[in-house]
Amino acid sequence: MSLRVGFGDIVKAISLAKQVVTTYRGAPNQVKELADEISGLLGILEGAYDILQRRDRDLAEYERNTLFSILQGYTTTLNKLGKMYNENHTLATDASHGIGSHARKIGKRLVFEPDAIKDCRQEIIHSNAMLSSFMGLLNTPVVLETHRKVDTLVEHKSAQEDQQLLAWLTQLDFGKQHTDRLRRRQPGTGTWLIASEQFQAWLDQPQTTLLCAGMPGAGKSFIASITIDYLQQVYAHDQETCIAFLLCDFNSQQEQCPEDLLANLLKQLIQNRPILTDLQELFLQYKSKPPGCRPMMDELLGCLATEISSYERVFVAIDALDEYKTENWTKLLEAIFGLQHASKLNVFVTLRPIQENFSVFDESGTTVHVLEIRAHQDDIDKFLDRKITDNLHFLKRQPQEEREKDPN
Incomplete structure (x- = not known):
């Protein structure tokens, strides 16, 4: 009953x-x-x-x-x-x-x-x-305490099952890499990006893409991390907006196939929310299969579509997309554009300004804002100011350190 x-x-x-x-x-x-x-x-x-x-x-x-x-x-x-x-x-x-x-x-x-x-x-x-x-x-207090302990055990078991599901999805984790980039960022750099007309238009318009193209060494990866950090701060208290990101690496192509990257996006979308039934059923289905069996792209896309639709807005930032083989990154991007057509998904991408790289964006059927990434004078000035300040501090400390070593 x-x-x-x-x-x-x-x-x-x-x-x-x-x-x-x-x-x-x-x-x-x-x-x-x-x-x-x-x-x-x-x-x-x-x-x-x-x-x-x-x-x-x-x-x-x-x-x-x-x-x-x-x-x-x-x-x-x-x-x-x-x-x-x-x-x-x-x-x-x-x-x-x-x-x-x-x-x-x-x-x-x-x-x-x-x-x-x-x-x-x-x-x-x-x-x-x-x-x-x-x-x-x-x-009675005894009964209430007993039930509290039972509820705690049930919650603990549920949390363990959720962690098993997240670990099964993917072992990829871009958080440390993103944090390392932010630590190396010069304070105040990249503000021109946030203030740009293209960035603000992309931020204000759901279902749009911001394509940031730049030559090697122009600072695309730092720009990507600045964008991610900015979005995380703006929407820090908004439970209906999710910020997810992929940091591509040429040396990790084996571990970062399109399916793995989509699985990582899914993991970022669900890790702070109750896991929906579709994904739980997929997890149970694959638990009964031989070890090493992974979900197919269409299965991942189905779960992603469901999860994305549960948010008001979702931002996905992808750095150095063209570090991968062309067939891999175009496959990934086409899948993401498919999700974008059906939801309020904003996409941010950095890559090199090669003409053949732009064809996928031209055929995406979505609004694409293009922004050139290059060394910006304000960023150069801030970098030089910081270096000069650091050198002055070093020179001031050096005589004192020499006197301490040789008191005579």
Whole structure:
């Protein structure tokens, strides 16, 4: 029996108790005592209903079974009383008499069955005591602490299963690489990018692409990390926006095939959210396959489409895309453009300004903003200022260090 069924049984018992109380109102004293017990029953049932409604967790199975047994006892007794009423009502068929007459005839009939009345009353007293005891135990510190521990174990098991799923998806992790780049960044550099017309247009328009092209050594990777860092800061408190990124590496092509990169995007999308059913089912499906079996691209794209649609906006930054073989990065980009058509997905890409690299973007069917990446004078000035400052500090320290080494 589910908790909802338990609530329904309580409501039925309350309704039945109200009917019996109304039916036996005005009966002789012996029956009035029974009616008083039923009124007490009604109060206990309504109190139990209120307590269960305010609880912040479902009942455990053994608790549901106990509650169900108590409610069955109530229902059996109340139905028995209802049957008594119906039998007496059948005997009193004279239409010339009103409802009061029926009540008097029922009362007279019940007076002659004291054992039946006594039995029903004892059953109700017993059920009232059982329900009161059950509700009291339900709220004792020991029981509450036990349930807290059980809930903690369930949450821990769920977290472990989630970690297994994430590890199964991919071992790729670009976080450390991104952090290392930010540490080497000169403070204040790259602000021209954020202020550029192309960047702001891309930021404001969902389903658009920002293509940043630059020669080797122009600082494309730093620009990518600056963009990622900026987006993470802007949307730090926005749970409906996700920032994901891929940092491609020529020397890691074996570990970074298109399927692995898509799996990594999926991992970034889900790691701070409840995992949706489609992906859980895919995980269970592959657990039963031989070790080493990996999800196919169409399976990953299906899960990605579902996850992306659960956000208001998603930004995906891809650095050095053309470090890979052409067939690999074009396959990846075409898959991402397919996702972009169906969702509010913004794509940021850095690559070299080679004409054949641009054909995939020309055929993407989406709005593409193009920005040239080159050495910017403001960045050069900041870099030189920092170097000069560092050298001055070094020169100031050097005489002092020499004196400490040679006090004579």
